[in-house]
Each structure stands twice: as C-alpha cells, then as structure tokens.
Amino acid sequence: MTTAIIGGGVAGVAAAIAAAERGERVLVLERNRKPLKKLGVTGNGRGNVLNSGLPVYFGGERFARAALARVGYPELCTFFTSLGVPLRQEAEGRMYPAALQASVVTEALLLRAAQRNVTFVLNTRAQSIERAGDGFVIRAVQADPLPETGAPRKAAVPAAERPINLQADRVIVTVGGAASPAQGTDGTGYGLLTAFGHSVTPLKPALCALLTDKRRLAGLSGQRVRAGLTLYNANGVQLRQTEGEVLFGDDAVSGIAAMQLARFYEAGASLALDFRPAIGQDGAAPPQLCAFLQSLADLRRDRIVGDWLTGAFAPPVARLILSEAGLWEPKRELVRLTSADVERAAVTVAGLRLPVLGTRGFEQAQVTAGGICTEDFDPETMQSLLCPGLYAAGEVLDVDGDCGGFNLMFAFSSGLLAGRGPNGR
Numbered sequence: 001m002t003t004a005i006i007g008g009g010v011a012g013v014a015a016a017i018a019a020a021e022r023g024e025r026v027l028v029l030e031r032n033r034k035p036l037k038k039l040g041v042t043g044n045g046r047g048n049v050l051n052s053g054l055p056v057y058f059g060g061e062r063f064a065r066a067a068l069a070r071v072g073y074p075e076l077c078t079f080f081t082s083l084g085v086p087l088r089q090e091a092e093g094r095m096y097p098a099a100l101q102a103s104v105v106t107e108a109l110l111l112r113a114a115q116r117n118v119t120f121v122l123n124t125r126a127q128s129i130e131r132a133g134d135g136f137v138i139r140a141v142q143a144d145p146l147p148e149t150g151a152p153r154k155a156a157v158p159a160a161e162r163p164i165n166l167q168a169d170r171v172i173v174t175v176g177g178a179a180s181p182a183q184g185t186d187g188t189g190y191g192l193l194t195a196f197g198h199s200v201t202p203l204k205p206a207l208c209a210l211l212t213d214k215r216r217l218a219g220l221s222g223q224r225v226r227a228g229l230t231l232y233n234a235n236g237v238q239l240r241q242t243e244g245e246v247l248f249g250d251d252a253v254s255g256i257a258a259m260q261l262a263r264f265y266e267a268g269a270s271l272a273l274d275f276r277p278a279i280g281q282d283g284a285a286p287p288q289l290c291a292f293l294q295s296l297a298d299l300r301r302d303r304i305v306g307d308w309l310t311g312a313f314a315p316p317v318a319r320l321i322l323s324e325a326g327l328w329e330p331k332r333e334l335v336r337l338t339s340a341d342v343e344r345a346a347v348t349v350a351g352l353r354l355p356v357l358g359t360r361g362f363e364q365a366q367v368t369a370g371g372i373c374t375e376d377f378d379p380e381t382m383q384s385l386l387c388p389g390l391y392a393a394g395e396v397l398d399v400d401g402d403c404g405g406f407n408l409m410f411a412f413s414s415g416l417l418a419g420r421g422p423n424g425r
C-alpha cells in the first residue's frame, strides 16, 4: 500500500509517521526545499505545540472536538514522549518543547520519519489529484532546488520546473491554508480537494493585528498595556471579547488579545479597549473608577493635566486616553479639573473606541479561519465521505483555534488520525 501525503507540514509529517508505522510505503510531497518550514517559526521560534486546557476551536468546532476525543492532549503528550521531546507547561496551559525551541520538534519528527523510511519529495508542488482505478494519480511539478548557500537565483532566470506523476493507493492532503504564504501556504491547495466535490467555507485571516486609524495611534508604537478588548460590528452588536496584553503598532493594535479578534472582523467594526485591568480597577463601576482617577489628580493638585495619570499609565497611553476623552490640555492646572472631566476620563479608560479598518491580512496572519468544509469528512479517520481513499488533515480544513497551541494540536491530532487510515489504528 502506497500513501501519498501532499504537504510536509505538521499534519503531513504526523500522518506520514503514523502511516509508515502501519507498514505503508509513504511519500510526502512538499513544495518547499525542506519539510516543516512553518513549525520552526511557531511560538516565536519556541513552538507552542499543544494546550492542556479546554479546547477553543472555531469553524468545524464539533469536528475538531471529535478528532481530539480520539487523539487528544494525553495521547499527543505520549506521542511527544515517544519522539524523545520532553514538554514543559507555561501560563494558560501552553505546552512547549522543554528546550523552548521549535527546531527540536522538527528534528525529532524528521528523525522518526527517517527511521520509518518515509520518502520526502521536495521542491514539488502538487497541482491535481485524479482517480485512477482503485487508487490515485498525483500530477505535480518539481523545481530545481535553489542552492543551499550562495547568491540567490537571478529573477530573470526562472527555476526549471518539470512535471512528475505519482501513483498512490491513498492520498492525504495536508497543504495548510491561505495564511503565511511565505511558508508555502498560499491557499492554492484547496483546489486539490474541491476537484472531488468538497467545498470551501469563506476564508479569513485569523490571529493577526487589527488595523486602525494611524493618526489616533501617534506616538504609541511599541507600547504594551493590559486591557479588555471588545469587537463590535457596524450596528454596535458585540462580536467577541478578549483580555490580555495589547501591543500598539504604527497603524494597528496587536498582541494575542487583539489577534484573537481578527477572525471575527467585519467591515465597519470597532474596537473598545477597557484599560481598567492595567490600573488594578478590573470591572470597577463608574463611581469607583472616578474616585480612583480623582485620587490621582488629588495627589498632584499642584501640577498639570499632563501629570495626571503618571504612574498609572505610560505617558503615550496616558496621552491617548486624555486625548480621546477630549481632555488633552497638558498645561492645564489639575485643580481646575471638574467632576465632569473626571467622568469623561473614566468613560474613556473603561471603553476607548477605535475604528477597525481591516486586519493585517493573510500575509501576516498565523492561521486561516475557514477552509474545506468538515461535514464531508469522518472526524475519526479524516477520510473523505465523498471519495474513499482521500483524506485531509490540519489547517486545510475549516478548523482554527485560539492562540495557545490549539492550531498545532489539531494539526498533530488530525494528521495522526489520517495516517492511521480507515480503521483508525
């Protein structure tokens, strides 16, 4: 039995190992020069590979839960142990390789694949899959490898590509999604599955920064502040809430809490930032918050508005809050502050509104929301319900998870399930 796996990312290599352990002959087609390119950049190079907490998935959420009920956190920990990769837990259930380097996971996976005689066909991009008798033919193009070192190929000289055909008894499609095209995932792989009648749900960049009005963020780039975030649609309906550290950029709000809102973005959306957590006033009611802000003003009655929030917020954040509240008169004496001014400042601290003009897009997104509809796959085996012998796993499917290891966890889980084949063993 020959199994062809299209896409040598996490789901593909996990599937390859599982299939080879069943005694199948396994070929992995990967368009990059090396497999597992993306894994190396995950978790800021540290590889947040799993999460020990409650699963948080969107899109085919039930499908993801069903897959994880079969190969879930405990079994994935055992898989890492079997690879010789000890794990360590950090905040919020995030699991990393103990070495805190994603590269050790890459190396351990490739070593296991080599031990099981998995063949990698690199620089090879699958273009189509066709039924051929009981099996499949994969039509692909193979490019000449670029030199490992030395000058890059001149743009005027295109890489030579030659067509190749491969035959397989079963095919597992693990081409990833449309996010982060620099890693080989540009959304062109969906066609491999739609050719068999599978459908694609709407695609959106997920886990990326939210773009806002550049002028409102002047001087804030690089500032970090703890905040509660709420995304509203154009009609003021709440779309999603998160809390955590916010990182301001030149024209965008980033940091995990903001990035987790990207998949919920709609045209005309706005973002409310609640800064009460940054000043130890989490959930404080307006009178309590006003009393706190008034107490800060009382401490420096001899000073000016520019000094009001010193010690509570970094100066650029204090300025943003007071500007947005219409109170940025830095030379005004604090003794002249009225209770109405304090109330306006309190309203802004608890809910500063910024327009959301879009998201950073697939180029910068970590994950794709949407993908191949999961309803046409068996979550226990990842086999297509439309075409026996055809499987899919990982991000190519309509499953995306929150930050924290959930996306790699689904890639590992679904990849192992697909590799195990029709009987799930």
Ligand SMILES: Cc1cc2nc3c(=O)[nH]c(=O)nc-3n(C[C@H](O)[C@H](O)[C@H](O)COP(=O)(O)OP(=O)(O)OC[C@H]3O[C@@H](n4cnc5c(N)ncnc54)[C@H](O)[C@@H]3O)c2cc1C
Binding pocket: 006, 007, 008, 009, 010, 011, 012, 029, 030, 031, 032, 035, 036, 037, 038, 039, 041, 042, 043, 044, 047, 048, 049, 050, 124, 125, 126, 127, 174, 175, 176, 177, 179, 180, 183, 184, 185, 186, 188, 189, 365, 366, 367, 393, 394, 395, 396, 404, 405, 406, 407, 408, 409, 411
């Ligand atoms: C910067 C960044 C940081 C991230 N950090 C984390 C994190 O810490 N934790 C977490 O859980 N998730 C993280 N993610 C998300 C996670 O990496 C992905 O969800 C996961 O890698 C998906 O696995 P996959 O195997 O489905 O797809 P991928 O890992 O994307 O692999 C797909 C592979 O298929 C290949 N391919 C595509 N088309 C073809 C074709 N036609 N023919 C041949 N090969 C093809 C691609 O080159 C690629 O190697 C991060 C993503 C990014 C971009």
